[in-house]
Amino acid sequence: MSKMPICDIVSSKRDQKEFLDLERELYRENAYWVPPLWAERRKIVGFKYHPFYDDADRQAFLVRRDGRAVGRILAVVNHAHNRCHNEKRGFVGFFECEDDSEASKLLFQHAFDWLRQQGMTDVRGPVHPSLNYEVGLLVDGFDSSPTFMIPYNHPYYERLFLESGFEKVQDLFSYDAHMDILEDLDPKLAFVIEEATRRFKVNCRPIDRKRFKEDVRSFLEIYNQSLQRTWGYVPMSEAEIKVQSDGLKHLIVPELTSIAEIDGRPVGAGFGLLDYNQIIRQIDGRLFPFGWLKLLTGKRKIDRLRLISTNVLPEYQKWGLGLVTLSRILPDAISFGIQIGEFSWVLESNSLSRGTIERGGATRTKTHRLYDRSLA
Numbered sequence: 207m208s209k210m211p212i213c214d215i216v217s218s219k220r221d222q223k224e225f226l227d228l229e230r231e232l233y234r235e236n237a238y239w240v241p242p243l244w245a246e247r248r249k250i251v252g253f254k255y256h257p258f259y260d261d262a263d264r265q266a267f268l269v270r271r272d273g274r275a276v277g278r279i280l281a282v283v284n285h286a287h288n289r290c291h292n293e294k295r296g297f298v299g300f301f302e303c304e305d306d307s308e309a310s311k312l313l314f315q316h317a318f319d320w321l322r323q324q325g326m327t328d329v330r331g332p333v334h335p336s337l338n339y340e341v342g343l344l345v346d347g348f349d350s351s352p353t354f355m356i357p358y359n360h361p362y363y364e365r366l367f368l369e370s371g372f373e374k375v376q377d378l379f380s381y382d383a384h385m386d387i388l389e390d391l392d393p394k395l396a397f398v399i400e401e402a403t404r405r406f407k408v409n410c411r412p413i414d415r416k417r418f419k420e421d422v423r424s425f426l427e428i429y430n431q432s433l434q435r436t437w438g439y440v441p442m443s444e445a446e447i448k449v450q451s452d453g454l455k456h457l458i459v460p461e462l463t464s465i466a467e468i469d470g471r472p473v474g475a476g477f478g479l480l481d482y483n484q485i486i487r488q489i490d491g492r493l494f495p496f497g498w499l500k501l502l503t504g505k506r507k508i509d510r511l512r513l514i515s516t517n518v519l520p521e522y523q524k525w526g527l528g529l530v531t532l533s534r535i536l537p538d539a540i541s542f543g544i545q546i547g548e549f550s551w552v553l554e555s556n557s558l559s560r561g562t563i564e565r566g567g568a569t570r571t572k573t574h575r576l577y578d579r580s581l582a
Contacts, residue, residue: 209272211309213316216266216278222253224275225266229302232360238351239358240483241491250339251280251300257445258335261286265320269303269313277303277310281317282335283324287440296321296581298331305362307369314370322581329579330375330438331367332357337438338446342378342551342574343367350571353512353548354482356380357574364575372577376437379560380550381568385540395566399533402526406468410534413463413477421465422451422458425475425517432517437555438576457482459505462542464534466518466527474531476516478539478547480508509545529562 216225226247233239249256252264262284269277282297298317303310321329334340334357344352344359352358402408413421430441442450458477466474485504489497513535518527539547549563551574564570 211269211271211276211306211312213267213269213312215316216268221268222248222266225251225268225278226253228268228275228278232302232304233358236360238348240351240487243486243493244491245493247491250335252335257443257449258339260445261443262335263324264335265317266300267313267316267320269309269316271306271309276306277301277313279313279317280335281320282333283321283326284336284440286443287336287438290440291438294325294327296324296326296329297333297335298329299334301332301363302359303363303366305360305366307366310366311370318579318581327581329581331372331577333576336440338440338442342576345377345573345575347380347572351483351487352572353380353510353550354479354486355514356512356550356572367577370579372579374575375578376576377554378551378574378576379554379570380548380572380574381552381563382571383547383549383563383566383568385536385545385547387567395529395562398526399529402530406522406525406527408474408527408530409467410464410531411467412534412538413458413460413465415460418455418460419451421463422454423447424465424472425463425477426450428472428475428519429515429517431519432523434520437553456502459542461538462511462535462544464516464531466531466534468522473522474516474518474527476528476531476535477514478511478535478544479514480505481510481512481548482508484508484510506543509543510548511539511542511544511546512548512550514550524558528559 216222248254252259262282264280264282266280268275279298280300284297288294303313332343340355340357342357343363344357345364348361426447433439459480463477465472482501485501489500516528516532549568552559
């Protein structure tokens with residue numbers, strides 16, 4: 207007969223290893239799960255330095271049964287979020303657990319208690335660790351692997367969240383678009399692209415290799431400004447922008463990017479991120495000693511593109527400049543050999559973007575869900 211589960215804070219190197227290793231163990235027999243880049247995972251959960259935690263507090267927990275780790279969670283207080291939205295909201299993320307309701311409830315309870323001790327009155331999750339990174343619980347679309355930086359989880363996780371009092375607050379959708387749908391592009395969308403280009407005299411270009419850092423920073427600054435009114439969004443800090451810029455330097459393919467300029471001023475930016483999961487699976491998430499080389503040299507074999515973001519400065523939104531920005535990428539994506547473009551993720555509440563994507567012929571393939579709960 208098994209003993210009662212016991213939950214503890216993650217405090218030692220051994221605990222940290224158990225926290226990370228549990229993910230691999232739980233998906234060992236799952237054909238669709240793709241391992242994370244383990245070195246990056248260690249940073250983003252706070253086991254090594256990451257600038258997100260310059261303005262956030264966190265505590266990791268492990269639940270064990272019979273001395274064996276069966277569940278984990280990270281509780282986060284994102285001070286930037288609470289200042290921006292005038293809330294006392296905590297967050298939970300990186301949740302993984304066996305199908306064990308007793309262990310799951312204990313894990314959540316310890317996370318809730320810690321958040322209450324930090325003065326939080328509500329909790330949202332799962333976020334890993336904010337909307338600028340990975341987010342949401344997969345609730346539909348389990349029969350295919352996730353693209354790069356999109357979470358994957360077991361179907362029973364939703365039940366475990368609901369058993370601990372969470373309620374749905376927002377869905378996030380992923381859409382697949384085969385490149386051949388361009389031949390049947392809605393005439394209205396084509397007209398919007400042509401008219402917006404003419405009216406604003408927009409010039410779209412890829413990121414310039416000669417001023418790569420400057421262009422990537424322009425993209426991230428537009429990203430920050432354009433999403434100010436987006437549900438739940440919090441701008442990245444200067445330190446986060448720098449780290450993101452440095453990381454993207456190795457991952458971005460310039461011809462799969464687009465910067466829209468009006469009179470030489472960047473007003474819109476978008477980029478497609480290759481689905482590196484196709485290679486990460488082969489290297490088991492390990493960049494060293496030679497995984498990084500395979501990641502960089504294998505780009506041309508990737509046939510799937512995640513259209514991760516197309517953003518326009520607030521004063522130019524609703525004029526179709528997002529479509530103009532995106533349209534520059536598509537011919538180069540076809541030349542690169544991309545077969546499928548994935549739009550992800552798109553907020554359920556963003557009816558304008560969802561309508562445009564669906565009218566263009568894309569098919570919804572995955573749904574991730576965010577949940578809220580009161581801590582009262």
